[in-house]
Amino acid sequence: MSRDAEQPTPDAWLHPRWRGWSRAWRYLLAGTTGAVAWLGQGVVVSAEAHPVPHADTVAAVMMLDLVLGAVALALLPLRRRYPLAVACVTTALTAVSVASVGAATFAVVSLATWRRRRWTVATVVVWTAATVYSTFVHLPRLLGTAEPTLTHLGDVALGIAVVAIVLATGHGIATRRALVASLHARAQAAEREQALAAEVAREAERTRIAREMHDVLAHRISLVALHAGALSYREDLTRAQVVETAETIASAAHAALAELRDVLGVLRDPLRPDEVAPPQPTLAELPALLAEARDTGADVRLDTGGLDPVALDAAAGRDAPGALAVSASRSAFRIVQEALTNARRHAPRQPVEVRIAGTPGEHLDVEVRNRAFATAAAGHRPGVGLVGLTERATLAGGTLEHGYQGDGTFLVHARLPWPA
Numbered sequence: 001m002s003r004d005a006e007q008p009t010p011d012a013w014l015h016p017r018w019r020g021w022s023r024a025w026r027y028l029l030a031g032t033t034g035a036v037a038w039l040g041q042g043v044v045v046s047a048e049a050h051p052v053p054h055a056d057t058v059a060a061v062m063m064l065d066l067v068l069g070a071v072a073l074a075l076l077p078l079r080r081r082y083p084l085a086v087a088c089v090t091t092a093l094t095a096v097s098v099a100s101v102g103a104a105t106f107a108v109v110s111l112a113t114w115r116r117r118r119w120t121v122a123t124v125v126v127w128t129a130a131t132v133y134s135t136f137v138h139l140p141r142l143l144g145t146a147e148p149t150l151t152h153l154g155d156v157a158l159g160i161a162v163v164a165i166v167l168a169t170g171h172g173i174a175t176r177r178a179l180v181a182s183l184h185a186r187a188q189a190a191e192r193e194q195a196l197a198a199e200v201a202r203e204a205e206r207t208r209i210a211r212e213m214h215d216v217l218a219h220r221i222s223l224v225a226l227h228a229g230a231l232s233y234r235e236d237l238t239r240a241q242v243v244e245t246a247e248t249i250a251s252a253a254h255a256a257l258a259e260l261r262d263v264l265g266v267l268r269d270p271l272r273p274d275e276v277a278p279p280q281p282t283l284a285e286l287p288a289l290l291a292e293a294r295d296t297g298a299d300v301r302l303d304t305g306g307l308d309p310v311a312l313d314a315a316a317g318r319d320a321p322g323a324l325a326v327s328a329s330r331s332a333f334r335i336v337q338e339a340l341t342n343a344r345r346h347a348p349r350q351p352v353e354v355r356i357a358g359t360p361g362e363h364l365d366v367e368v369r370n371r372a373f374a375t376a377a378a379g380h381r382p383g384v385g386l387v388g389l390t391e392r393a394t395l396a397g398g399t400l401e402h403g404y405q406g407d408g409t410f411l412v413h414a415r416l417p418w419p420a
Contacts (some may be wrong), residue, residue: 016177026106027076035100041065041098045142059076059144061096066297076103079110084119087111088126095130095137105166112170113177124163127298131159182228185247209389222341223252223296226348242276246297283309283356284338295338298352300340305357324364328416332356338385339368339412347372347410363398364418372410388415 045418072090081085087107093100108123135155227249233240281289286302286309293300336354343352352372358364386402389412392402398416405411 001399009255024101027073028232030076030102030106031073033105034073034099035102036102038062038066038069047335057246058142065097067101068093068097069103070313072100072103074096076106079107083107083111084116084122087119087123087347091126092130094127098134107269108163108166108256109170109173112167113174115171116367120167123167124160129158129162131156133362135159159179161352221252221256222344223292224249224256226296226344227252231233280330281333282326283324283330283333283339286333289333289337289340293344293352296344297349298340298344299350300352303353303355303357305355305359306358309356324418325396328364328396328398328418331392331416332364332414335366335369335389338389342385342412343370343410358418360418362418364416365412366412366416368412369405369409372408373402386412 042062046063068251072093074088075086088109089102089109090104094104104127107128111119111123122184135152157390227245237245290300290302307417340352340353343350347370352368352370355367355369356365389402393414393416396416398414400412400414401408402412
């Protein structure tokens with residue numbers, strides 16, 4: 001990633017605005033450092049014997065030193081708005097005011113957190129000039145003594161070493177703040193991604209539940225509706241036939257409730273995460289499904305092309321070579337179930353042909369064809385059931401096509417993967 005593409009660190013992290021004690025102790029440390037330096041210089045100056053006129057000048061200079069230190073300390077609140085100016089002014093004051101050392105050090109550390117090369121060079125130049133002037137001009141006049149040149153050069157070198165340490169400290173603080181900001185941003189991004197992943201998982205689970213509930217309930221409720229409709233217009237039924245039909249309706253309703261509980265049982269209780277979900281129907285239940293459809297009076301014909309649905313499902317359970325995956329077997333069952341429901345709803349009493357064929361290593365074909373009414377072919381719009389079947393086939397790695405054919409039939413054709 002290029003530097004231009006990197007997200008800049010927020011200023012609130014690199015240059016936080018301190019409040020309360022966090023701000024007070026920093027100013028207190030800068031003021032205390034300057035006061036200690038001023039007192040140390042006062043002790044050194046007092047140890048020297050000065051003539052009376054010179055002593056008065058020394059006292060005035062010392063008082064001016066203290067006043068300039070207070071001025072430097074008062075400039076520190078402006079360092080965020082004018083970091084370079086405050087650092088250079090406070091550093092320049094150290095040429096004649098040792099009491100300004102604490103404020104100057106604090107200002108230079110603050111400036112270094114900006115990590116600007118030009119600002120750093122300008123500060124080093126001012127600091128070096130102030131150190132040279134203080135060492136070669138100010139202190140000799142104040143003390144009234146002359147030190148060897150080699151000693152003065154050592155003091156200048158020490159001053160340059162100090163400013164290097166101060167700048168390195170500022171850069172280290174800035175690096176640490178940038179790292180903390182980066183970690184904070186990553187933590188927030190991780191939280192957002194986790195929340196998004198949880199939301200996607202919830203949506204996927206809702207979709208899966210809706211698909212399962214539609215596949216299960218649509219089949220059973222269509223049976224209830226079919227028999228209830230027969231009771232509403234058939235007046236020639238005997239008492240025994242009415243009782244038999246009512247029992248069929250009750251049986252379908254109870255079966256719908258049972259299967260609804262099975263579908264909801266797929267959702268594991270969060271308090272019992274290790275509970276095993278009930279198995280979902282596969283091709284092994286296909287004969288029972290077709291028998292149930294025939295019991296309602298539907299003419300359903302099955303063509304397996306020599307394949308045994310029960311054997312296919314058993315092979316899938318053993319993971320034998322050429323076995324049909326459980327997901328594909330389940331999808332094939334749901335496709336047939338939904339197609340029979342649609343045939344019963346839109347073309348009642350019409351023959352339905354179910355064909356299952358395929359070869360291991362290639363694919364499994366599932367076809368359901370029924371005679372459709374002409375009016376239905378003209379105005380029918382696919383509902384959510386066919387949409388759900390298409391999604392099932394796609395998730396299983398296959399395809400599904402449906403539509404009215406030229407011979408007046410409605411065809412649902414699914415092709416699912418069948419590994420060798």
